[in-house]
Every structure is written in structure tokens, then in C-alpha cells.
Amino acid sequence: MKILNIDQIHALDQYTIQHEPIAPINLMERAAQAFVNWYGVRFSSNRPVKVFCGLGNNGGDGMAIARLLIQLDYQVEVYVVRYAPRESDDFAHNHRRLKLLTAPIYIEQPHDIPALRHHEIVIDAILGSGLSRPTEGIIKEVIQGINRSPATVIAVDIASGLYADQPNQAEDIIIEPDYTVTFQLPKLGLLLPKNERFVGEWHIVNVQLHQRFIDQAPTSYYYTMPEEARLLIRKRNRHANKGTFGHALLLAGSYGKVGAAVLAAKACLRSGVGLLTVQTPLCGYSVIQTAVPEAMCLPDTHPYVLTGHTEVDNLPPNNYAAIGIGPGIGKAPETLAMLRDILTTIRKPMVIDADALNLLAANRDLLGLLPERSILTPHPKEFERLTQRWQNDYDKLEILQDFARRFRIVVVLKGAHTAIATPEGDIHFNSTGNPGLSTGGTGDVLTGVLTALLAQGYDPVEAAVLGVFSHGLAGDHAADARGQIGMVASDVIDSLRWEN
Numbered sequence: 115m116k117i118l119n120i121d122q123i124h125a126l127d128q129y130t131i132q133h134e135p136i137a138p139i140n141l142m143e144r145a146a147q148a149f150v151n152w153y154g155v156r157f158s159s160n161r162p163v164k165v166f167c168g169l170g171n172n173g174g175d176g177m178a179i180a181r182l183l184i185q186l187d188y189q190v191e192v193y194v195v196r197y198a199p200r201e202s203d204d205f206a207h208n209h210r211r212l213k214l215l216t217a218p219i220y221i222e223q224p225h226d227i228p229a230l231r232h233h234e235i236v237i238d239a240i241l242g243s244g245l246s247r248p249t250e251g252i253i254k255e256v257i258q259g260i261n262r263s264p265a266t267v268i269a270v271d272i273a274s275g276l277y278a279d280q281p282n283q284a285e286d287i288i289i290e291p292d293y294t295v296t297f298q299l300p301k302l303g304l305l306l307p308k309n310e311r312f313v314g315e316w317h318i319v320n321v322q323l324h325q326r327f328i329d330q331a332p333t334s335y336y337y338t339m340p341e342e343a344r345l346l347i348r349k350r351n352r353h354a355n356k357g358t359f360g361h362a363l364l365l366a367g368s369y370g371k372v373g374a375a376v377l378a379a380k381a382c383l384r385s386g387v388g389l390l391t392v393q394t395p396l397c398g399y400s401v402i403q404t405a406v407p408e409a410m411c412l413p414d415t416h417p418y419v420l421t422g423h424t425e426v427d428n429l430p431p432n433n434y435a436a437i438g439i440g441p442g443i444g445k446a447p448e449t450l451a452m453l454r455d456i457l458t459t460i461r462k463p464m465v466i467d468a469d470a471l472n473l474l475a476a477n478r479d480l481l482g483l484l485p486e487r488s489i490l491t492p493h494p495k496e497f498e499r500l501t502q503r504w505q506n507d508y509d510k511l512e513i514l515q516d517f518a519r520r521f522r523i524v525v526v527l528k529g530a531h532t533a534i535a536t537p538e539g540d541i542h543f544n545s546t547g548n549p550g551l552s553t554g555g556t557g558d559v560l561t562g563v564l565t566a567l568l569a570q571g572y573d574p575v576e577a578a579v580l581g582v583f584s585h586g587l588a589g590d591h592a593a594d595a596r597g598q599i600g601m602v603a604s605d606v607i608d609s610l611r612w613e614n
């Protein structure tokens with residue numbers, strides 16, 4: 115699904131109005147109805163509702179939502195934050211309609227702000243995507259009052275005071291909602307880690323804005339929806355054999371970190387690879403052979419770290435369908451030499467993770483050797499080592515795009531909404547996963563998953579989008595079974611499923 119910027123979203127509204135065609139006031143009604151449908155299945159009518167409206171179209175939505183809720187017998191009080199003399203036409207229209215049902219209360223001074231109680235619901239319709247400057251004056255006072263209250267807060271479209279597609283300043287006063295119900299398309303601002311407090315749990319509701327405009331709108335940002343990810347999964351032919359699904363090589367483990375190799379190997383096998391060889395230091399040999407009997411093991415001559423040397427007959431590295439390197443390998447000089455060797459030899463996309471990334475960061479000349487369209491999977495700290503410090507999340511996205519473009523690679527920047535940057539400069543945000551994944555070894559699992567997909571011949575961008583989605587989904591299933599606190603990386607492997 116595309117993520118559009120605010121200018122495009124306003125143009126999309128206008129396009130829908132002209133080409134559906136639909137009167138603006140009816141489009142607002144549709145948005146309000148979509149919000150109320152979402153609300154109705156979650157909150158019972160015995161929880162009093164206080165709707166806070168601004169004077170623009172977000173406030174207009176609030177007025178229409180209040181009217182629809184009153185008609186459904188919810189107990190609703192409506193507050194209008196009178197911060198300016200001007201009102202939008204559609205606000206004014208809905209204001210008139212609402213006054214036929216109830217008398218709104220006007221907030222002009224701080225003492226007009228009502229007390230809010232625990233069981234009440236606040237609907238924040240003060241400012242939406244039209245935000246053009248930091249909140250101040252009475253708006254700021256109202257937002258602070260709402261944020262201090264114990265009530266449940268739901269933001270309409272976006273929290274008042276939060277920019278949808280540009281950075282806020284640290285001192286900005288912004289609604290801190292429990293939920294955001296956004297219209298039609300995700301906004302970039304909803305996905306960024308520093309905005310977490312200003313987003314809460316967020317949901318998209320469909321208001322049927324014009325699909326033709328969305329299809330044609332240029333963007334670099336995408337959000338992976340389940341149906342899009344599922345479409346990428348390839349069906350197996352009836353006469354397939356294990357050769358069809360590729361032979362992968364995982365280079366993983368070092369003394370004390372062979373578990374990382376085990377996790378990556380198991381995840382690789384659970385993601386459909388045809389054959390798997392794990393190259394690990396000698397100390398890992400029996401571990402791999404015992405813990406992952408489905409994999410072959412290529413013991414390195416070195417007892418503790420990977421050097422790339424082995425006394426066992428093996429395939430030349432270029433003959434593997436895909437190579438994944440990094441989990442638990444450490445940063446020994448011999449391992450660096452091996453990495454340099456591999457990068458000079460291999461000419462097909464690889465998966466590069468963990469200490470392999472730290473070795474790249476400390477030896478930047480290696481970046482130029484990366485096979486085109488390789489997948490790098492840094493967490494934010496590893497990414498910072500590879501690049502530079504960023505000022506804010508928007509700056510980080512730019513650095514990410516530049517880095518992926520410059521080295522013609524796919525960069526999977528891991529986190530709550532993992533951002534996958536392509537060599538073409540696009541970014542795909544993931545929609546699955548939960549904080550239960552913040553536990554040792556889940557990154558190793560991802561490396562195994564991605565290596566398996568490359569070995570099966572998936573294009574690296576598709577492999578990254580699908581692999582990250584499925585890994586997050588497995589994390590969600592693991593959390594359902596074990597809870598976010600109790601789940602571990604092995605549960606994620608056990609929960610991997612590939613169904614389209």
C-alpha cells in the first residue's frame with residue numbers, strides 16, 4: 115500500500131470530490147461514518163464520550179462523528195476549541211447540523227476546559243493533516259489537559275499537533291492518544307519510532323478515496339499489507355524436487371555463539387530452502403549436527419572462529435544458490451579476512467547480518483565490494499555504525515535511502531516497523547511484529563529466513579519484503595501462544611508459516 119505525503123492526500127481528496135464525483139460534505143460524512151463503524155465495535159455506549167473539535171475539516175469530522183454517535187444513543191458532549199475566527203465551510207455545515215441535536219460547549223479560556231475522568235473517551239478532532247505550525251495558546255492548553263487526564267483518547271486521522279510527513283520539534287505539544295484512526299492511507303509520521311507516544315495503536319479505515327489517483331501518485335514509501343505479502347509467496351510445482359529450492363550456505367557462529375548458527379539454520383530450513391550447509395568453527399560441528407540434523411555442516415579448521423578454511427570437500431562458494439553470513443561470527447581478524455575473500459569472490463546477492471555488518475563498518479572499503487542487490491540487515495545501532503548519526507527519524511530515512519542507492523543494495527533497517535530500502539530508493543515499511551521480538555536471536559532467525567528466500571530464487575527486494583513480513587507474523591503468532599514476555603526466538607521459528 116502506498117504512503118502519500120500530505121499535499122498528495124489533499125490532492126487525493128480533491129480528485130475524489132471531482133471525479134467520483136462526491137460533494138465535500140458527503141466525503142466528510144463518509145469519513146465520520148467509517149470512524150463510527152470502527153468505534154462502535156470497540157466501545158460500548160455506557161462510556162461517556164467527549165469530542166474535542168477544532169475549526170477546520172478535522173473539527174468537521176469531529177462534529178459529524180458526534181452527531182452519528184448521538185444518533186446511536188451514545189452519551190456525547192461536544193467541545194469546540196475556539197482558537198481563531200475562521201471556520202472551514204464543512205465544519206460550519208456540520209456545526210449547524212449538530213446544534214439541532216445538542217449544544218456544543220465553547221472553549222476559549224483555560225477555565226473552559228472540562229475535567230476528564232477515567233472511564234470517559236476523548237475523541238481528538240482538534241487538528242488533523244492541515245497542521246501547519248506548532249500548537250499554541252488555547253489549543254496547547256486543551257492538549258495538555260487531555261494528555262494529563264486518565265481518559266482513553268482516540269485521535270481522528272492523526273493526533274492534533276503531530277505532523278504527518280515532517281519532523282516535530284521536541285518542545286511541540288501534541289496529543290498522546292491511545293488510538294489513532296487514520297483515513298484511507300497510512301501516514302509516514304505514524305510509523306516512526308520517535309512518534310510512538312503520539313500515535314498509540316493505529317488503525318486505517320477506508321473512506322473510498324479515488325483508487326485511480328492513488329495508483330498514479332508517485333511515492334517512495336510503501337506499507338506492506340498482508341494480502342500484498344501473501345501474493346509474493348510462490349506455490350510449489352507438483353514435480354518439484356529439493357534442487358528446485360536451492361542450496362544455501364550459512365556462515366555463522368563462533369565460540370560461545372554457536373546458538374546463533376543453530377537459530378539461523380533452523381529458520382532457513384523452515385523457510386523452504388532445498389538444501390542447507392552451515393559453515394561454523396570446529397567447536398560448532400557437533401552442535402549443528404545434533405541440533406539441526408536436516409543441515410549439512412562444514413567445519414572450519416579453526417576451533418573458535420570462522421576463517422573460511424576447511425579440510426572437507428565442499429562446493430565452491432559461487433555454486434551455492436545463496437549465502438548468508440554474520441550471525442554470531444565475531445570480529446576476529448581471520449573472520450575479517452574470510453569476509454573480504456567472500457566479497458571479492460561472490461557475484462550474487464548475499465545476506466549480511468550482525469558482526470559481518472560491524473566488520474563492514476570498521477573496514478569501509480569492503481562496502482564497495484558488496485554484490486549488487488545484497489541484503490544487509492542492521493538494527494539501528496549497526497546502521498549508525500555503517501553510516502552516521504541522524505538528527506531525527508526523517509533524516510534517518512534519507513540516510514537509509516542514500517545508503518541503499520549508493521551501494522545498490524537492499525537495506526533492512528530493523529525495528530518496530532522495519533524499513534526496507536531498495537537500490538531504487540524506495541522504502542517498504544513492515545506491518546507485522548511486536549515488542550516480543552525484542553529478544554536475543556530473533557535477528558538470526560531473520561537472516562535464516564532471508565537466505566532461504568534468496569536460495570529459492572526470490573528477487574532480493576521481494577525476499578526482504580516477504581521475509582520481514584513473515585518473520586514479524588511468526589513473531590505475532592509466537593506472542594499469541596506464549597505472550598510477548600515469554601516468547602523466545604525458537605518460538606518464532608516454530609511459528610513460521612508460508613501460505614498464500
Ligand SMILES: NC(=O)C1=CN([C@@H]2O[C@H](COP(=O)(O)OP(=O)(O)OC[C@H]3O[C@@H](n4cnc5c(N)ncnc54)[C@H](O)[C@@H]3O)[C@@H](O)[C@H]2O)[C@@H](O)CC1
Nearest residue numbers: 127142145170171172241242243244245246247248249271
Ligand atoms: N478534505 C477532505 O475532503 C477530507 C478531509 N478530512 C479531514 O480533514 C482533515 C484536514 O482538514 P484541514 O485541511 O481543514 O486541516 P485541519 O482540520 O487539520 O486544520 C485546519 C486549520 O487549522 C489551521 N492550523 C494549522 N495548524 C494550526 C495550529 N498549530 N494552530 C492553529 N491553527 C492551525 C490551518 O491553517 C487550517 O486552517 C483531515 O485530517 C481529515 O480529518 C476527512 O473529512 C476526509 C475528507
Ligand SMILES: Nc1ncnc2c1ncn2[C@@H]1O[C@H](COP(=O)(O)OP(=O)(O)O)[C@@H](O)[C@H]1O
Nearest residue numbers: 528529530547548549551552554555556557558
Ligand atoms: N518492538 C518491536 N516490534 C517489532 N519487531 C521488533 C521489535 N523489536 C525488535 N523487533 C524485531 O526483532 C528482530 C531483532 O533483531 P536483532 O536486533 O538483530 O536481534 P538479535 O541480534 O538479538 O538477533 C528484528 O527483526 C526486529 O525488527
Ligand SMILES: [K+]
Nearest residue numbers: 238241272274
Ligand atoms: K486529530
